[in-house]
Amino acid sequence: MRERLVETLRLHLVTDSALCGERGVLAVVEAAVAGGVSCVQLREKQLETRAFVERARALKAWLAPRGVPLIINDRVDVALASGADGVHVGQSDMAPADVRRLMPGALIGLSVESLAQLEAAEAAPVDYYGVSPVFSTATKADAAPALGLAGLAAIRARTARPLVAIGGIHAGNAAAVLAAGADGLAVVSALCAAADPAAAARLLSARMG
Ligand SMILES: Cc1ncc(COP(=O)(O)OP(=O)(O)O)c(N)n1
Ligand SMILES: Cc1nc(C(=O)O)sc1CCOP(=O)(O)O
Numbered sequence: 765m766r767e768r769l770v771e772t773l774r775l776h777l778v779t780d781s782a783l784c785g786e787r788g789v790l791a792v793v794e795a796a797v798a799g800g801v802s803c804v805q806l807r808e809k810q811l812e813t814r815a816f817v818e819r820a821r822a823l824k825a826w827l828a829p830r831g832v833p834l835i836i837n838d839r840v841d842v843a844l845a846s847g848a849d850g851v852h853v854g855q856s857d858m859a860p861a862d863v864r865r866l867m868p869g870a871l872i873g874l875s876v877e878s879l880a881q882l883e884a885a886e887a888a889p890v891d892y893y894g895v896s897p898v899f900s901t902a903t904k905a906d907a908a909p910a911l912g913l914a915g916l917a918a919i920r921a922r923t924a925r926p927l928v929a930i931g932g933i934h935a936g937n938a939a940a941v942l943a944a945g946a947d948g949l950a951v952v953s954a955l956c957a958a959a960d961p962a963a964a965a966r967l968l969s970a971r972m973g
């Protein structure tokens with residue numbers, strides 16, 4: 765059960781429509797999945813709700829036959845309306861227990877940015893943690909201070925739950941992040957801003973061993 769979940773979370777694409785540019789989010793997702801992405805999180809901070817649901821439905825329709833789960837960032841209503849597989853929430857988003865009540869079978873991810881947040885989260889109904897950010901990143905303006913590999917390792921030592929590392933991760937540091945204890949990697953710019961997202965995903969997968 766845990767092994768299957770970890771396999772699913774292994775290479776997690778978090779979308780950014782500005783970085784995808786004129787190619788569009790769906791085209792970048794298609795290429796990244798062809799290159800080895802195992803899970804997609806649709807993250808839309810500006811899109812109006814109706815357009816967000818439509819984009820989520822289009823992604824779900826393309827991903828489902830390929831066995832790749834769709835996770836929605838922040839928005840349980842969008843996840844429910846689109847039939848998505850899960851929701852990723854942060855420390856100020858809807859509490860995991862409330863997400864679980866609304867979506868009993870969903871894959872629920874929670875961001876943890878410190879050991880204190882981890883301790884508080886261990887009793888919550890969460891399937892995986894987003895350990896964030898491991899390295900500093902320009903992609904999220906309000907990210908917490910970087911944990912570094914030592915911070916990730918300290919979190920690894922305190923929980924058996926799957927850890928998905930995020931923040932500043934690319935092919936050049938992927939192996940080190942896994943060696944520090946991550947089960948999976950979540951990336952935005954290394955895929956969404958890549959000239960060839962399929963090739964970028966293949967390189968990341970290769971570096972993950
Ligand atoms: C896998 C993963 N980890 C962490 C985050 C960050 O979530 P959050 O703290 O809610 O910040 P926003 O993404 O909502 O800006 C994530 N999205 N995915
Ligand atoms: C979506 C997100 N959440 C973060 C957090 O620290 O919670 S960092 C981040 C963006 C990561 O982008 P990139 O792979 O381009 O560094």
Ligand SMILES: [Mg+2]
Pocket residue numbers: 837838852853854857
């Ligand atoms: Mg959030």
